[in-house]
Amino acid sequence: MAHTIMTGEAGTRSVDGRWTPLRVAVIAICFLLNAIDGMDIVIMSYIAPSLKASWQLGPEALGIVFSASLAGMAVGGLFIAPLADRFGRRPLILALLTVITVSMLLSSQAQNVTQLVLLRTIIGMSVGAFLASVTTLAAEYAPRGQQGLVVGAAIAGYPMGAVITGLAVAHALPIHGWRMMLAGAGCVSLIVLPLVLLILPESIDYLKRMQPANALKRLNRILARLGDPTLPALPPRGEVRKTSPAAIFRDGRLSGTICLWVAIIMGFMTFYFLVSWITQLSVQSGLAVENAIYAGALFNLGGFIGTFVIAAAGARMGLQRATCVAMLCGAIVVAAFGYLSVSLAVTLVLAFFAGFTTNGGFNSFYALAAGLYPSEIRSTGIGWAMGIGRIGAVIGPMLGGILIGRGLGLPALLAVFAIPLLVAGIAALFVRSRIRQD
Numbered sequence: 001m002a003h004t005i006m007t008g009e010a011g012t013r014s015v016d017g018r019w020t021p022l023r024v025a026v027i028a029i030c031f032l033l034n035a036i037d038g039m040d041i042v043i044m045s046y047i048a049p050s051l052k053a054s055w056q057l058g059p060e061a062l063g064i065v066f067s068a069s070l071a072g073m074a075v076g077g078l079f080i081a082p083l084a085d086r087f088g089r090r091p092l093i094l095a096l097l098t099v100i101t102v103s104m105l106l107s108s109q110a111q112n113v114t115q116l117v118l119l120r121t122i123i124g125m126s127v128g129a130f131l132a133s134v135t136t137l138a139a140e141y142a143p144r145g146q147q148g149l150v151v152g153a154a155i156a157g158y159p160m161g162a163v164i165t166g167l168a169v170a171h172a173l174p175i176h177g178w179r180m181m182l183a184g185a186g187c188v189s190l191i192v193l194p195l196v197l198l199i200l201p202e203s204i205d206y207l208k209r210m211q212p213a214n215a216l217k218r219l220n221r222i223l224a225r226l227g228d229p230t231l232p233a234l235p236p237r238g239e240v241r242k243t244s245p246a247a248i249f250r251d252g253r254l255s256g257t258i259c260l261w262v263a264i265i266m267g268f269m270t271f272y273f274l275v276s277w278i279t280q281l282s283v284q285s286g287l288a289v290e291n292a293i294y295a296g297a298l299f300n301l302g303g304f305i306g307t308f309v310i311a312a313a314g315a316r317m318g319l320q321r322a323t324c325v326a327m328l329c330g331a332i333v334v335a336a337f338g339y340l341s342v343s344l345a346v347t348l349v350l351a352f353f354a355g356f357t358t359n360g361g362f363n364s365f366y367a368l369a370a371g372l373y374p375s376e377i378r379s380t381g382i383g384w385a386m387g388i389g390r391i392g393a394v395i396g397p398m399l400g401g402i403l404i405g406r407g408l409g410l411p412a413l414l415a416v417f418a419i420p421l422l423v424a425g426i427a428a429l430f431v432r433s434r435i436r437q438d
Contacts, residue, residue: 032196038157039162048066076383077384077386089136090203093196108183140203148371257372259430267362267365268362270418274417279296309360310326320429326360327361327424334358365431
């Protein structure tokens with residue numbers, strides 16, 4: 001399989017690979033939407049110490065709150081994301097963004113753990129489906145030969161959203177409390193919603209395959225703005241292939257899909273343990289809450305920078321190898337974090353490099369998944385990969401809560417969570433199709 005992402009249909013790729021205003025706008029919106037996802041998911045780790053003190057929660061209960069949105073992301077990836085291949089990326093994204101906005105605002109008014117867990121599950125379901133469609137659009141609107149880097153850039157919005165959220169929460173949480181932080185996140189989504197409605201176009205592949213009302217007119221308008229040749233007519237409906245989850249295993253993709261799932265499960269297990277618990281663990285190691293939040297923000301900043309660096313390295317040495325190296329280095333850094341975090345400076349440096357390797361490396365899995373599946377099943381393939389992977393995302397924070405509750409020391413705890421990264425790195429080497437998609 002080529003290391004860049006191929007759509008499998010010449011009509012959905014750029015003819016000359018030029019950047020146009022529409023391409024820039026689409027990728028910018030995808031980045032912004034991922035930033036909102038990062039804000040909505042990671043904000044719980046930043047407000048965890050305040051929430052724990054306010055509701056007198058133990059580590060096990062806090063682990064359930066963390067895992068609620070991650071369990072929802074599994075359901076969203078498996079059962080909601082594939083709807084984009086049938087009904088379109090744009091309407092699904094708009095609907096899910098609306099649900100996320102309302103749920104975030106309601107979560108700021110939650111009165112008990114049950115209500116908060118329910119709302120976090122709904123948010124997670126929406127985000128889980130959201131990510132697949134956003135990734136698919138980023139790959140489709142990227143210039144030819146730059147798909148891997150563009151998908152990485154779009155996904156980098158997730159850690160950047162988490163970074164900005166961390167900096168804002170570190171300043172505002174002591175003054176306004178955790179409820180106002182959740183309400184503020186909902187307001188940000190509310191502001192972005194009309195922007196997405198005005199700018200985001202529909203998927204080119206969807207218009208050609210499903211041919212909704214005015215499909216040819218809408219398609220040619222998009223192609224003209226991309227600088228690509230317009231079409232005199234839509235392809236015959238007989239050429240449209242029906243999609244189903246079983247298609248992700250066909251055409252030489254069985255072993256690649258299984259390796260992708262294993263890698264994502266293992267990567268999610270450690271990544272979301274760190275995302276959820278890094279602030280609370282930093283507090284337990286002696287840092288003030290404000291400094292602990294900065295550690296969480298640096299973790300996500302490392303992920304933002306690492307996403308670009310690893311994507312660029314993947315363009316040179318192959319994305320599979322670059323991802324493997326990142327995961328293996330991440331295992332070393334995570335294990336070292338348990339032994340060397342003895343001061344604020346060391347903790348912040350290790351938090352940055354833990355994010356650089358684990359978060360930046362993990363984001364490569366989106367590009368690997370987008371490259372493994374052709375455009376007509378890409379949302380289904382990515383949605384199922386990320387949905388199955390949420391098994392690890394749910395297990396990680398909950399297992400962390402159990403181990404912390406039983407008194408496991410920080411060095412042993414982080415050594416345990418370094419192991420899945422080793423497995424993820426090795427599995428990443430085998431995420432490829434036996435048949436070239438181009």
